[in-house]
Amino acid sequence: MLLGRVIGQVVLCVVTPGLEGVPMLLVQPLDKTLKPKGKAIVAADATRMAGPGELVSYEGGREAAMALDPAFVPVDHAILAIVDGVSIT
């Protein structure tokens, strides 16, 4: 998993079967010091509770598809947790 910050939401009017009702959020990937790094991506929100500006952790690939219920929804990134705190020693 990697850290990201929710910076927006993608509203779809037509979706491929299986993606109905899956919230798509715009996420800015962060580095370990929580500074933006790289291009923003669109991630499905498996927690269905992440709001704008929140720190989240997301996963890519097959695990993203498995995170949504029912599994194997056609997505390549999914938010798995809303991060309350990061403690870097």
Place this chain on the structure above:
Amino acid sequence: MILGRVIGEIHGSIKHPFYEGKKLLVIEKTSPTGVATGDYLIAADSVGAGADERVLVLDEGNGARQVFDSKDGPVRAVVVGIIDDIVT
């Protein structure tokens, strides 16, 4: 497998059910000599790794699910070992 060092931990109350009760460690990727490569990842802990420990990270879903005996858990990175020494 990936060489890394535990540099922290993340906490979150709202998360995918699979991650309930699992420690999520922030791992800094390092070279065999211990030099940080600049990349990091967040891995689920399966060996009780503590801060600053050098660890071995498995970064593949099927293996990760096998570690946690889970059929469909959305997990890909798992700390599977604490490094004692690297002999080159």
